[in-house]
Amino acid sequence: MTARPIDEPHRASSNLELLFDLTFVVAVAAVTEQFAHMIADGHAGAGVLPFLQVFFAIWWAWMNFTWFASSYDTDDVTYRILTMVQMAGVLLLAAGVPAAADHGDYLLITSGYLVMRLGLISLWLRAGIEDPASRRTAFRYAIGIGALQLGWFGRLYLADTGASDGVLLVAFIVLAILELSVPLWAERPRATHWHPHHIAERYGLFTIILLGEAVLAASNAVRRAVEETDVNAELFAVAGCGLVILFASWWLYFLHPAGPRLEDRRDRSYRWGYGHYGLFAALAALGAGLEVAVEQTSHELHLSPTGASYAVAVPAASFIALLWGVHRSIADPSKAHLGTALAGIVILLALPLATPAIGSVADLALTAATCVGVVAVASWNARR
Structure with a gap:
């Protein structure tokens, strides 16, 4: 697993990437349907924040894999299996959307997000081991992504202890900002070779x-x-x-x-x-x-x-x-x-x-x- 060239001619989406996207069809459909029901019931204001939070998890997981694949898509057996793991996480997340929208229960969504991230962490660790030139960048990604999973489960603990919606919202915003900061920090030693x-x-x-x-x-x-x-x-x-x-x-x-x-x-x-x-x-x-x-x-x-x-x-x-x-x-x-x-x-x-x-x-x-x-x-x- 070494970085692909940034000027590779005729680079296009692979069949695996297209299959990967299909799992997000299910997740997006679930969150869109729930938001439509909230609007129709006259609760659009109450439905906006849960919609944006769940959609952030969907978008961020898709985006992370997309940029990784642009740099390190080897399309071998290990890569395909770890991609399938992430697809399973997407489906698990989609299954948790109704519970999150109806009862504010984010356990299944967070679990699905964890499964997705475990697959991506494994890919970054492999890239760090097999591509010495980008080792520091790859390991930084793995460390940053892994550490934040503890934070997301910490947010679940806050919900279980009866924390207010305001506290949970602040926790989400802080964790989302940290998620967005991981690439900025990880790529300081060396930028990835995305196409x-x-x-x-x-x-x-x-x-x-x-x-x-x-x-x-x-x-x-x-x-x-x-x-x-x-x-x-x-x-x-x-x-x-x-x-x-x-x-x-x-x-x-x-x-x-x-x-x-x-x-x-x-x-x-x-x-x-x-x-x-x-x-x-x-x-x-x-x-x-x-x-x-x-x-x-x-x-x-x-x-x-x-x-x-x-x-x-x-x-x-x-x-x-x-x-x-x-x-x-x-x-x-x-x-x-x-x-x-x-x-x-x-x-x-x-x-x-x-x-x-x-x-x-x-x-x-x-x-x-x-x-x-x-x-x-x-x-x-x-x-x-």
Whole structure:
């Protein structure tokens, strides 16, 4: 296990990486579904923090393996088995999402996270043993990741002793910051040999997974509506608008290829990579919001029409804002792109206020039209 070259030609995601991603489909689906239920029950505010916490565990585990694989993917028997161990951890984490959302019980999620991390620690130890040039970096990763697992189980102990939600939240924030700091500390002796175009492709694939989850969430809501009520024009209109919003999100994300920019500015990779947490969370939340929008066409929800509109508008606006920030981290800032993003964000956040007057369907149609407008202007700016 030695570092792969950073300029390896035609580097692409392996079949194993694609299989690995499929396990995250289950985890993302579980957390999106639970968040959608919280929104529909009128508890969106109470559901945001658990959603962001669970999604952080999912994203961080995926991200750590992705960057490791970009540097050390040997695709031999040991590597494949340890990857399978991490996949098992993802499935265990996904199984614990309902308990965390309903009862605040994070035991199963933390256990699944531990299994994932044990697989990654083993890979880093192997890299440290077999690649002398990067030994200090690899061992630092193994030590940092291992030590933090004690902290996560310490947080479970605090919960068992009756600690307040505020204390548990502070503990989570501290541990999350320490997790994010491990790569910064570990790579001081020597940076890992990640491949810029491979990393850009991996992030693009995870973006497509999240968009697919949003399609699945909305499709499931449509299926339930069809089974329980008569099909109506409102249902088709909401589903169509949701598809347009998701397609516009895909268009915007892939408008500017990240690979060449990461190749030129490797020193900005942390800001680009870490910025995707909010970006990915916004896409997952958008899926939950679209599911609620479809549910509203056939059910009486414990949520006002304005609240249902904001369930779509806030994630969509957040996605545009965070996408601009992520793009800016590796590219020269553009006033034209900033103006387009700001205009789209302001319109998206203002539209739900008109819902009582124009109705939910019309509001969603205007939201979709706004997203299309942002795509059109951003594409024109990019061509210029």
